[in-house]
Amino acid sequence: MFDHILLNIVLLLIITVGLVSISRRLHLPAILNYILVGVIVGPFGFGLIQSEKSISFLAEFGIVFLLFSIGLEFSLTQMMSMRRMVFGFGGLQVLMTGLVVFGVSYLLGFGVETSVVIASAFALSSTAIVIKQLTEQSEIQTRHGRATVGILIFQDIMAIPLLILIPALGTAAGQSLPTELGMAFLKGAIVVVVMLFAGRYILRPLFHEVASSKSQELFTLTVLTVVLSAAAFTEEMEISMTLGAFLAGMMLGETEYRHQIEADIRPFQDILLGLFFITVGMMISPELIQTHFLTIMAITLSIMLVKTVVIFGIMRLFQKPDGVSLRTAVSLSQVGEFGLVLITLALTYELLPHQLGQILLTSAVFSMVATPFLIKYNGRIANRFCRKSYQNDFAEMESVIKEDTKFLSDHVVLLGFGRVGQITAKFLEQAHVPFVALDMDIKRVHEAQQSGEPVYFGDSAKHSIIHATNISKAKVAIITFHDYHAAIKTLKTLQDVAPELPVLVRSLDDSHINELTQAGATEVIPDTFESSIMLASHLLLMIGHPPSQVLKQTRAARRGRYNLLNGLYPGESDHVPFDHAQMGQIIQPITINESAFAVGKRLEAFPMETLDLYIKSVRRGSVRGDNPDLKTRIRVNDILIVQGLPENIDKFEHYLNTGKT
Incomplete structure (x- = not known):
């Protein structure tokens, strides 16, 4: 309908803005919106754009920036600290899932190359959707959350050989496959060595020089040049250009400029990546779904079931509890963004028949659509299918907390034992105030318990866990984690369990003060507000303002924000400072x-x-x-x-x- 590329892009942006605005309110992943836009405007939808080729050039850059951003977030330090989960859980998961899918595909009559493509794509899960959903649910630091992250890290590592493998399979027609694969991986090894050398001896000095110029424009231009140069280099080596982008991201991710680079590249990545997923949507045919609906659903459910069984089995092999194993397996049961990239790459190299590729893409998208809901209810699913193990696990945790806190009274219930929680705990100890703390980071809890701290592993949003802290005799509860969604869930639990208990809540900023107060917070302390007051106070003192005047301004600012502080200064002269030692x-x-x-x-x-x-x-x-x-x-x-x-x-x-x- 529209042939001009500019009109195509404008049309896509208009529809995308509308759909994303609606889905943000429904808390749906942005990826699904882009795919839906592609279905609507594509040749199988309303036909507003007859061919994805008109935007495929820009969409390819979307994949480049996706791999670059994943490379930036890839941390060798994190990988080594979680090496057992990464190489143990992750390695076995990719290997076992790949072998099972390859075997089934081959038995169904597909060739070796086609079966390899399907196995490679379906062995990977969605980093973007899984991490986002687990973060929103405050489950990243839980046992199943850490296992999930470890497996996802290995899947990201596997991107390198798979991005070499698919083009090699596509160019091996009429030649010896082992020879072609050997040459491809040799070139891949050369590329990796060259990129490592460039990262150490060229990129770091280059960015140091650019950063010293203090030019934002030059810095952004340099980032774009490095990304596209790396992509062009690997493409000239007849390897996927996304590999170059991934390696460039890895190199820059180890420098001190990582966060600035990530901030600069984010707008380009999000927009161009959106175009990639739109082109994926344009390949999905509603008519194909209607015609092959049972086949698509069978593939979707089969791959999700296979991955769930494989991951559950691996977790149990490592002697993880049934509940943790099932929650990890359910969270990783979908096909991910890399799967879509590999399938589209295979279609480009004609390793998949067009109709089969469409069916596989549609099945992958269906699994991604189901993911947010599966992760949201992963606890209920584990409770349903592993009731005995799951409940015994929690019952044991609750009994330990109950036993240790049964004689406490007028104590503080500290929910979250990160940096803020630990500093708060030190103040309580110095004031000889008893407290009990809950945290979801199993490593942190273990280290704290070894040091004799009254810290326990437990979800503060669970009624039974909160009850176990002897909450009925507590003096106050304080929520110290910065996650807004987790704070709201915890506040609702506290309102059910101890509605009269004063609750102090820490937040990163003041954007959610009203919501937190309405949810039951007695007082909300925003980090940004307090740090601003202290920064301004010290600034005024250092430039010569009298301490009494600075303290007067500080009181006025706090009085307007914190109701609880009003009663601390009745009848006090403005010229007599309140406990100056507090200011240091x-x-x-x-x-x-x-x-x-x-x-x-x-x-x-x-x-x-x-x-x-x-x-x-x-x-x-x-x-x-x-x-x-x-x-x-x-x-x-x-x-x-x-x-x-x-x-x-x-x-x-x-x-x-x-x-x-």
Whole structure:
């Protein structure tokens, strides 16, 4: 209908904006929206765009940026720390799933090359959907979450040989397959060595030089040049250009510029990757779905069942509990983005018949559609099919917590034991306030328990776990994890279990204060608000504002935000600071005027030890002397840079002017 590429892109953007806006409210993955757009505008939908070739060029760049961003997030350090899960669980999962799918495909009459393509595509899962959903459900640090991440890391590693394998199979027609594969992997090894060399001796110095120019435009341009150059290099070597992008991402992911690069590349990646998934959608035919619906559903359910059984079996082989094993298996049962990339790559090299490719793509998409719902209810699924093991596991955790907390009263229930939780716990210990903490990071809990801390593994959103903390006798509960969704779930549980209990909630910013308050939070403490107050306070003190005035402004800011702090300052004079020790030592300049008592006096005559102060330097005109000699005499217009508590600096300034302490 529309032949002009610009009109095609404008049309796609209009429809995509509408669908994404709707799906954001329904919490559906963006990938599915792009695929749906492709179905609507494609030749099998309304025919608004008759061929995906008009946007396929840009869509190929979408794959390049997808692989580059995955390479950026690929961490060798993380991989080594989880090597048992990565190479044990992940290696066996890809191998066993691939062998089973290959065997079934070959028995169904498909050739070796076709069976290899199907096995390779179906052995991989969706990193984007799984990680996003687990993160939203606060399950990344759980036992099944860590196992899932470990397997996904290995699948990302497998991208390298698979991206070499598919083009090699496609170009091996009429030639010796072993010879062609051997040459392809030899070229792949050369590419990897060259990219490693370039990353160490070229990319790092290059980005150091570019960053020193402090030009955002130059930095972004350099990133784009590196990505596309790496892709062009591997394509010239007759290997998939996505391999070059992935390796470039890996190299840059190990540098200090990783986060800036990721931020710069994100807009290009999201838009172009969206176009890739749109082209995938354009290959899906509603008529094909109607005609082969049973076949498509059979393939979808079969592959999800096979992957679930294989992963469950591997987890049990490693002696993981039934519930954890099933939750991991359900989370990884789908086909992922890499699967779509490999199938489309195989279609390009004519390794799959067109209709079979469409059926496989459709089945893969169906499995991705089901994934958010399967992960959302993975706990219920495990409870349904592994009830005895699952409930025994939780019952054991609950009994341990109950036994250890049965004599506690007026204690604090600390939900989350990350950095904020641990700092809070130290304050409670110093104040001799008893507490019990829950956390979902099994490694952190184990280390804390070895140190004698009252920290337990448990989901704070579960009623039975919260009950086990002797919540009815607690004085207050505090939620310290930053995940908004997890905080809401926990607040709802606390409202059911102990509706009268005061609950303090930490949040990253103030964007969800109303929602958290409505969910039951007595008070919400945003990180950004507190850090802003402290930063501004120290700034004002360092540029010479009186501590009492700074404290007055700080109180006013907090009074407007925190209701609980209102009652701490009744009838207190604005000129009498509240517990200055809370603010810690500050550095403040004091100017000596001509009428000051200190003029002509030596530094050794000042009551520094009495006030616990330290004169860091004396500035005289444009000259600044650090660590001044105590014999130094003070002159008019000298500036003393003093370090100490705010109230002591106030007293010292008064002494310098009047001679009275």
